[in-house]
Amino acid sequence: MNNIRNFCIIAHIDHGKSTLADRLLEYTHTIDSKDMQDQVLDSMDLERERGITIKSHAIQMNYEYQGENYTLNLIDTPGHVDFSYEVSRSIAACEGALLVVDATQGIQAQTISNVYMAIEHDLAIIPVINKIDMESAMPDEVEDQIVDLLGCRRDEILRASGKTGEGVAEILKAIIEKIPAPGGDPDAPLQALIFDSVFNPFRGIIAYYKVVNGSIGKNDHVKFVATGREYDADEVGVLKLGMMPKDRIYCGDVGYIISGIKTSKEVKVGDTITHVERPCDKPISGFREVKPMVFAGVYPIESDDFENLRASLEKLQLNDASLTFQPESSVALGFGFRCGFLGLLHMEIVQERLEREFNMEVITTVPNVSYHVFDKKGNMKEVHNPSGLPDPALIEHIEEPFIRASIITNTAYIGPIMTLCLGKRGVLIKQEYVSGDRVELIFDLPLGEIVIDFYDKLKSVSKGYASFDYHMLDFRPSKLVKLDILLNGEPVDALSTLTHFDNAQSLGRRMCEKLKELIPRQQFDIAIQAAIGSKVIARETVKAVRKDVTAKCYGGDISRKRKLLEKQKEGKKRMKQIGNVEVPQKAFLAVLKLD
Known part of the structure; x- marks a missing residue:
């Protein structure tokens, strides 16, 4: 156990975590040169295309130092704020x-939040300045920032380059x-923390864990504490670039278990594995719910694909524990699921993965947040969907979620960023250099204001420097x-939204104008209205397609023409009573993309 080291790499997005991980794997000869490629741990096509890490990846390296062999378990983590749950699991x-x-x-916002998360878990932190080979590098200034943040000595900060391999030793x-x-008692009853799992179509569900106390061997009879289910460990092993079976995984090490689990509900990230004959007295604590x-x-x-979508979401949830979902139905779109995401990038990635990995074509409705609605009797109801809102006459008040946002930027962009945040109903708490x-x-800031396009606008007003x-x-x-x-x-229930009173009129007008362009013309006028309760605040009309019924009347008395026009008028009136308006699919999607 004294020769095991478990560590993760944390940083802001695009600071070179995966490239540095490549150099560590190369230096310790974990990967042959023929298998080597850039960002070797980013195994998903999406990660390679976008150049971001989405999943944390565990891998074991062996390294000889001063005549002793050491086992190093590395977990490469994502840097984007939407995947911070992955980081919290790796840190655990x-x-x-x-x-x-x-x-x-230099130091950016996500660096600071990841550092605080690591300090909370009492992790030993090794500061590394990466990309020192670049012409625009400012290592001395960045050193000052790290000293301010961590309070460490200057000689503790390492300088390296993930590209050239300098400083890796x-x-x-x-x-x-x-x-x-790692601490822990090798002779105590088995306690292993599950920090990730994947679905394999041939072998069932594979759980990744860290052994905190005791040890786990092949064919052991084990129990998952939270679900209470019991299994036989068909195979245990460690994670190299692929999976390497072993007879036994000892205290402090990181490994995987295959036990023929078929349904995804039986594996929960954060659960504890123990032996059936000699169980531990309590599960491992300190794991937070997403x-x-x-x-x-x-x-x-x-609509026939509803059950397939449920199965796909369950399999995806194994690999991405921060995704939550529950069934719901809509008048316009039929049966589907209400999904909870950590942010908009996360939502986009889930939609892409459903299409690529499970061939599921899906539609996503307008993203919104959860609200607390209080009625006149003082009862509170949590509402995720505008259609779940009670009658306005019964509502006392509505509360919406607020976030504390930290934006680090260059002084040149303070003005535009403040204008953007104040326009989103933000309140400036403090400003410090x-x-x-x-x-x-x-x-x-209210969370509802930032879920649609805040991040994109922030990047454009700050030229990417925020x-x-x-x-x-x-x-x-x-x-x-x-x-x-x-x-x-x-x-139309799929188009209704909850919005702040001040923004309602302009949003209603924009939605009506957009729908007017997209709804096809009928034989009768279509009134498109935006309303708050019974008060209409905006209106557009899609004009009717008119057939010229008097074309065949040439000459003769005016009353002949009038008779035909009256007959047409009656028909239009009847059609308007029984005719219904189909909203095309692209209209739903266009309203989502309203600026």
């Missing part, structure tokens, strides 16, 4: 962390000397109204 399975900071960009030396060996930030409806395009020309702005991180704060009373879209007086 480690004793130390490499904090990587880009020498050209020093990093491995620091990992062995500074990160403590809190979704953004909710959206996911519906199959073909981090170093030189870098400033941190802290805002309280980093953004946030955490949930609390729920605050707000003047929210339900905006309905009516077609000929009939509400």
Whole structure:
């Protein structure tokens, strides 16, 4: 056990974590040169295309240092704020962390939040300045920032380059000397923490775990504490680039277990594995439940695919524990699921993975957040969907979630960023200079305002130089109204949204104008109205296609023409009473993309 080191790599997005991990694997000869490729741990096509890490990846390396063999378990983590749950799980399975900071960009928002998460778990932190080979690198200034953040000495900060491999030997030396060996009692009853799982169509569900106490061997009879299910361990082993079977996994090590589990509900991330004959007295604590930030409806395009979509979401949830879902139905779209995501990028990635990995064509509705609705009797109801809102006459007040956002940017962009945040009903809490020309702005913002396009706008007003991180704060009373879209007086539930009173009129007008362009013309006028309760606030009309019924009347008395026109008028009136308006699919999608 004294020769095991478990560590993860944490950093802001695009600071070179995966490239540095490649160099560590190369230096320890874990991977042959023929298998070597850039970002070797990013195994998903999506990760390679976008150049981001979506899943944390565990891999074991062996390294000889001063005549002794060491086992190093590395977990490469994502950097984007939407995948911070992956980072929190990796940190729970480690004793130390490499904090990587880009020498050209310095400390950014996600770096700070990941550091605090690591400090909470008492991890040993090794600061590394990466990309020192670049011409625009400013290692001395970045060193000052790290000293301010961690309070460490300058000589503790390592300088490296993930591209050239410079400084990798020093990093491995620091990992062995500074990160403590895992604690735990090899003779105690088995306690292993599940930190990830994947679905394999041939072998069932494979769970990844870290052994905290005791040891686990092949053919052991084990029990998953949270679900209470018992299994035989058909195969246990360690994670190299693929899976390597072993007879036994000892205390402090990271490994996998295959036990023929078929249904995804039986494996929960954060669960504890123990032996049936000699169980541990309590499960491992300190594992937090995921809190979704953004909710959206996911519906199959073909209504027959509902059950296939359920199976696909369950398999995806194994590999992405931060996804939550429950069934719901909509008048316009049929049966589907209400899904909870950690952010908009997460929602986009889930939609892409459903299409690529499970061939599921899906439609996503307008993303929104959960609200607390209080009625006149003082009862509270949580509402995720505008159609679940009670009658406005019964509502006392509505509370919406607020976040505390930290934005780190260059001083040149303070003005446009403040304008953007204040326009989103933000409140400036404080502004402080981090170093030189870098400033941190802290805002309280309503979550509902940032779920659609805030991040994109922030990047464009700051020319990409602003980093953004946030955490949930609390729920605050707000003047929210339900905006309905009516077609000929009939509400369309898939287009209704909850919005702030001040924004309702402009949003209603824009939605009506967009729908007017997209709804095909009928034989009668279609009234498109935006309404709050019974008050109409915007209206557009799709004009009728008119057939010229008097064309065959040439000459003769005017009363002949009038008779034909009256007859047409009667027909139109009857058609308007019984005719219904179909909203085309692209109209739903266009309303989502309204700026």
